[in-house]
Amino acid sequence: MAHDTHDSGHASHVDHAALGEVHEHPTWKQYKWVALILTVITVVEVWVYYIPSFVASRLFIPALLIMSAVKFAIVVMFYMHLKYDHKLFRVLFTGPLTIAILTLIVLLFLFGHLAIHAG
Amino acid sequence: MATSAVVGHGGAHATHGGHPPTTTGLDHRKIAIWAFIGSECMLFTSLISTYLVYKGRSVSGPFPHEVCNPPQCATTLKPILNIPVTSMSTFVLLMSSLAMVLALAAVENKDKPGWAGAGWWARQLESSKLWLMVTAILGATFLGFQAFEFTSFVHEGLTIRKNLFGSSFFTLTGFHGAHVTVGVLWLLTLFAIDVRRGLGPKDALLVDISALYWHFVDVVWIAIFTLVYLIR
Numbered sequence: 158m159a160h161d162t163h164d165s166g167h168a169s170h171v172d173h174a175a176l177g178e179v180h181e182h183p184t185w186k187q188y189k190w191v192a193l194i195l196t197v198i199t200v201v202e203v204w205v206y207y208i209p210s211f212v213a214s215r216l217f218i219p220a221l222l223i224m225s226a227v228k229f230a231i232v233v234m235f236y237m238h239l240k241y242d243h244k245l246f247r248v249l250f251t252g253p254l255t256i257a258i259l260t261l262i263v264l265l266f267l268f269g270h271l272a273i274h275a276g
Numbered sequence: 277m278a279t280s281a282v283v284g285h286g287g288a289h290a291t292h293g294g295h296p297p298t299t300t301g302l303d304h305r306k307i308a309i310w311a312f313i314g315s316e317c318m319l320f321t322s323l324i325s326t327y328l329v330y331k332g333r334s335v336s337g338p339f340p341h342e343v344c345n346p347p348q349c350a351t352t353l354k355p356i357l358n359i360p361v362t363s364m365s366t367f368v369l370l371m372s373s374l375a376m377v378l379a380l381a382a383v384e385n386k387d388k389p390g391w392a393g394a395g396w397w398a399r400q401l402e403s404s405k406l407w408l409m410v411t412a413i414l415g416a417t418f419l420g421f422q423a424f425e426f427t428s429f430v431h432e433g434l435t436i437r438k439n440l441f442g443s444s445f446f447t448l449t450g451f452h453g454a455h456v457t458v459g460v461l462w463l464l465t466l467f468a469i470d471v472r473r474g475l476g477p478k479d480a481l482l483v484d485i486s487a488l489y490w491h492f493v494d495v496v497w498i499a500i501f502t503l504v505y506l507i508r
Contacts, residue, residue: 185381185392185401192374196367203363206506218507225502229495236373237491243302246310253314257321261328268329 182241191235198224309485313492316455320496323451324503327444334439338432341508356434357505358425365421366501369456372414373494376487379407383483386476404483405470411490412463415456422453445504452500455493462486 183191202224205211211220234240239247265271298304337344337353344353382404385391392401400406426446429435436446466486469475475483 182381183377185378188374188377188381192371195370199363199366199370202502202506203359206359212508221502221506225498228498232373232491232495232498236377236494237488243300245300245302245307249307249310249314250317254317254321257318261321261325264325264329270328270331 182238183235187235191231195228195231198228303481305481305485309488313488316492316496320448320451320499323444323448324499327448327504330440330444334441336439338429338434338438338441340441340445340504353433356429356432358428359505361421361425362501362505365418365425366497368414368421369418369494369497372411372418373491375407375411375414376490379404379411380480380483380487382407383475384477384480386474404475405467408463408467408470412460412467415460415463415490419453419456419460422449422456448500448504452493452496455496459486459490459493462489 202221205217205220211217233250239250262271300307335348337349338356339353340357341355343355346352378401382402385402386404389402390398392398426449429442434442434445436442463486466475466483469479
C-alpha cells in the first residue's frame with residue numbers, strides 16, 4: 158500500500174487500463190436499482206419458503222436455485238464490474254467456478270442425492 | 277462513474293503508478309485478486325459440497341428443517357434454522373455491497389468535486405469515509421447475527437461435534453464468517469488510511485481489490501443462504 162501512496166507522475170487520475178476496465182462502470186442510480194432488485198429477489202425467496210404447497214411442489218428447488226443464480230450473476234456483473242472489465246478477469250473467475258460447480262454436481266450424483274431415471 | 281472507456285491491453289501504455297508495464301497491460305494485483313477469488317470459489321464449493329453430501333444423513337438431532345422426536349432425540353426438538361434472523365443478516369450483507377460500490381465510486385471520483393450532483397445526498401455520495409465505515413459496520417452487524425445464531429444453536433444442543441449437520445454447517449458458515457471478519461478488518465484499515473491522509477483516485481486499485489473481495493464474500497453468502505437455509 159505504501160508503495161502506491163507515494164507514487165507521483167500521472168497518479169492524479171484512475172488508471173482505468175491497469176484496472177482492466179473496458180467500459181464505464183454503472184452510476185449511482187444503476188447501483189440503486191441493482192440493490193432494489195437483489196432485495197426483491199431475496200424477499201421472494203423467503204416468501205416462497207413459507208408457502209407449504211409451493212415447498213411441496215417440484216418447482217420449489219429449481220425456483221430457489223434460479224433466483225439464487227440470478228442474484229449471484231447480478232452481483233458479479235454489476236458490483237464486481239465483471240461485465241465492464243477485461244475478459245481475462247472473466248476467465249479467471251468463471252473457469253474455476255465452472256470446475257467447482259461440475260465437481261459439486263458429480264459429487265451429488267456419486268452420493269445419491271441426484272439420479273437420472275432412464276426408461 | 278468511471279470516466280472514460282479504455283482500451284488497449286497491449287502494454288506499451290501500461291506504466292502506471294510507478295510500476296513496470298505488464299504483458300497484459302493490466303495491473304498484476306488485480307489479476308492476482310481475481311485468481312485468488314477463483315481459488316476461493318473452489319474452496320467454498322468444496323465446503324458446500326460436503327454440506328450437501330451429508331445433508332439428511334445425521335442420525336441424531338437437532339436437524340435443520342425437521343422436527344426431531346424421541347427416541348432420535350431425548351426430547352422433542354424443533355427445526356433449528358432461524359430463517360427470519362438469517363434473512364435479515366442476508367439483507368444486511370447485500371446492503372453492505374451497495375455501500376462498498378459507493379465507497380469505490382467516491383474514491384475514484386475524489387478529484388472531481390460535485391461529480392455526484394448537488395444537494396445533501398450528493399455530498400454524502402462523495403464521502404469515501406462514510407461509505408467505507410457503513411460497509412464495515414454492516415459487515416460487523418452480519419457477524420453479530422452469526423454470533424447470535426451460533427450461540428442459540430449451541431444452547432439448543434447443536435455443536436460442531438453433535439452430528440453430521442453440525443460439523444458441516446459450522447465448518448461452512450464458520451469459514452464464511454472468518455472471511456467476513458478479514459473483510460471488516462481490511463475495510464477498517466482503508467478507513468484509517470482515508471482518515472489519516474485521504475484516499476484518492478491513485479488509490480482506486482487498492483479499494484477496488486478490497487471491494488472485489490467484499491463482493492465475493494457476499495456472493496458466497498447468496499449461495500449459502502439458498503442451499504443451506506432455504507432448500508429443505
